[in-house]
Amino acid sequence: MTVKTTKNTDLPIMESFYTIQGEGFHSGKAAYFIRLGGCDVGCVWCDVKESWNAEDHPFQTLEEIVAGAEEQTGKMVVITGGEPLMYDMRPLTSALKSRGFQTNIETSGAYPMTGEWDWVCFSPKKFKEAHESIFPVADELKVIIFNKSDFKFAEKYAALVSENCQLMLQPEWDKQEQMLPLIIDYVKENPQWKISLQTHKWMGVP
Ligand SMILES: C[S@@+](CC[C@H](N)C(=O)[O-])C[C@H]1O[C@@H](n2cnc3c(N)ncnc32)[C@H](O)[C@@H]1O
Numbered sequence: 001m002t003v004k005t006t007k008n009t010d011l012p013i014m015e016s017f018y019t020i021q022g023e024g025f026h027s028g029k030a031a032y033f034i035r036l037g038g039c040d041v042g043c044v045w046c047d048v049k050e051s052w053n054a055e056d057h058p059f060q061t062l063e064e065i066v067a068g069a070e071e072q073t074g075k076m077v078v079i080t081g082g083e084p085l086m087y088d089m090r091p092l093t094s095a096l097k098s099r100g101f102q103t104n105i106e107t108s109g110a111y112p113m114t115g116e117w118d119w120v121c122f123s124p125k126k127f128k129e130a131h132e133s134i135f136p137v138a139d140e141l142k143v144i145i146f147n148k149s150d151f152k153f154a155e156k157y158a159a160l161v162s163e164n165c166q167l168m169l170q171p172e173w174d175k176q177e178q179m180l181p182l183i184i185d186y187v188k189e190n191p192q193w194k195i196s197l198q199t200h201k202w203m204g205v206p
């Protein structure tokens with residue numbers, strides 16, 4: 001019998017799945033998602049509240065996590081959650097990169113940046129201030145538009161990220177009908193922004 005011990009590089013994993021990146025700059029590409037358990041940001045409209053309590057999700061070793069990625073054909077991995085930056089992301093990203101994976105992260109930026117990333121999608125939240133370490137390394141700023149005041153919130157972060165950061169506005173899923181027309185008008189007036197839709201939900205894939 002082998003006894004499973006918990007190492008401090010183990011991580012709580014809610015789910016892992018090979019799908020199509022539905023959102024943002026890499027939308028439409030095949031990607032293996034690894035969803036970490038644990039988030040204390042508390043977005044009222046969060047579409048994955050089951051992820052919040054880390055204790056609900058079993059720990060996996062780095063070897064187990066990477067083995068799951070290696071079962072798939074694609075080489076792009078998206079680390080999401082929950083809030084991945086609640087954990088030190090150096091061991092996981094280094095293990096993935098040493099096996100030739102592209103490492104992408106979806107994060108609120110509410111915790112200090114750790115890890116070795118090929119693509120950083122920064123989605124700031126009103127519910128918990130972002131840590132300044134994310135501003136220079138964000139490749140993509142993806143702001144969720146839940147109400148009109150979120151355009152001003154988006155511009156506040158656009159001024160903080162680097163000049164070549166991609167600027168994306170994504171309607172909150174349940175507010176799409178009201179917010180999408182406003183987003184369309186906004187992007188026409190402010191063409192530095194692009195629209196991001198949650199296309200996986202339209203396609204009926206995870
Ligand atoms: C569930 S979060 C997990 C990663 C990280 N905690 C974050 O918020 O970036 C993944 C992405 O989904 C977005 N998101 C969450 N709930 C949403 C909703 N109801 N409508 C649109 N986007 C949503 C987040 O802003 C984030 O960009």
Ligand SMILES: Nc1nc2[nH]cc(C(=O)O)c2c(=O)[nH]1
Nearest residue numbers: 020021022023080106200206
């Ligand atoms: N297909 C798909 N694309 C996504 N892009 C970001 C997601 C996330 O929850 O982080 C997500 C997701 O949950 N599914």
Ligand code: SF4
Nearest residue numbers: 039041042043046082
């Ligand atoms: S930060 Fe991300 S996972 Fe956490 S509550 Fe907000 S949307 Fe959900």
Ligand SMILES: [Mg+2]
Nearest residue numbers: 047048080206
């Ligand atoms: Mg999602």
